[in-house]
Amino acid sequence: QKEVEQNSGPLSVPEGAIASLNCTYSDRGSQSFFWYRQYSGKSPELIMSIYSNGDKEDGRFTAQLNKASQYVSLLIRDSQPSDSATYLCAATFSGGYNKLIFGAGTRLAVHP
Amino acid sequence: DTAVSQTPKYLVTQMGNDKSIKCEQNLGHDTMYWYKQDSKKFLKIMFSYNNKELIINETVPNRFSPKSPDKAHLNLHINSLELGDSAVYFCASSPGTEAFFGQGTRLTVV
Numbered sequence: 001q002k003e004v005e006q007n008s009g010p011l012s013v014p015e016g017a018i019a020s021l022n023c024t025y026s027d028r029g030s031q032s033f034f035w036y037r038q039y040s041g042k043s044p045e046l047i048m049s050i051y052s053n054g055d056k057e058d059g060r061f062t063a064q065l066n067k068a069s070q071y072v073s074l075l076i077r078d079s080q081p082s083d084s085a086t087y088l089c090a091a092t093f094s095g096g097y098n099k100l101i102f103g104a105g106t107r108l109a110v111h112p
Numbered sequence: 113d114t115a116v117s118q119t120p121k122y123l124v125t126q127m128g129n130d131k132s133i134k135c136e137q138n139l140g141h142d143t144m145y146w147y148k149q150d151s152k153k154f155l156k157i158m159f160s161y162n163n164k165e166l167i168i169n170e171t172v173p174n175r176f177s178p179k180s181p182d183k184a185h186l187n188l189h190i191n192s193l194e195l196g197d198s199a200v201y202f203c204a205s206s207p208g209t210e211a212f213f214g215q216g217t218r219l220t221v222v
Contacts, residue, residue: 031209034210042215043214044202044213046212049209090211097162098206099157099168100157100206100210101157102156104154105155
């Protein structure tokens, strides 16, 4: 039973474009949501966290959360080839202790 | 350096052997995790400890036994290794919600 879902991609965008990555989650009680970036052969790296409905911006990254639709997204503006990586969506699930569950990841390829 | 560090980085072993992976964090976090990332890159939670106490134990074969001697360390011992255990194992620590990962241990069972 999948609890955090993402399209596996690859999502291919040209350099300078906006990349849009999407994620849905199954637990209405989830309170915390995260985006991680993972380069090939490396460990996941936290890039964004979001806890309340709406948008949160950090540099070229914007995370969007809609709890009613159980939907989280990540926008990357002015995409660069160095943004090419797998992006993992994660959510904490309720039930006593925070349980951080990951989606399968979306592979992003930014081509020059 | 403040970090989550795990050893070894690579581990190649034969089927049936027993092996351990060690993890240490100096971030002062109370919660530590073990995750398994398979060949399809899916990152699956295995165990979580909070201040040395096991709080999450997913449906993992009992050949896998975590141990936390103190809240800065979380080790993973695997008995009778099988081919299907080949994966990258990540240790992570958390101050409460988000997790910070070690560099991973690539385990190959031959």
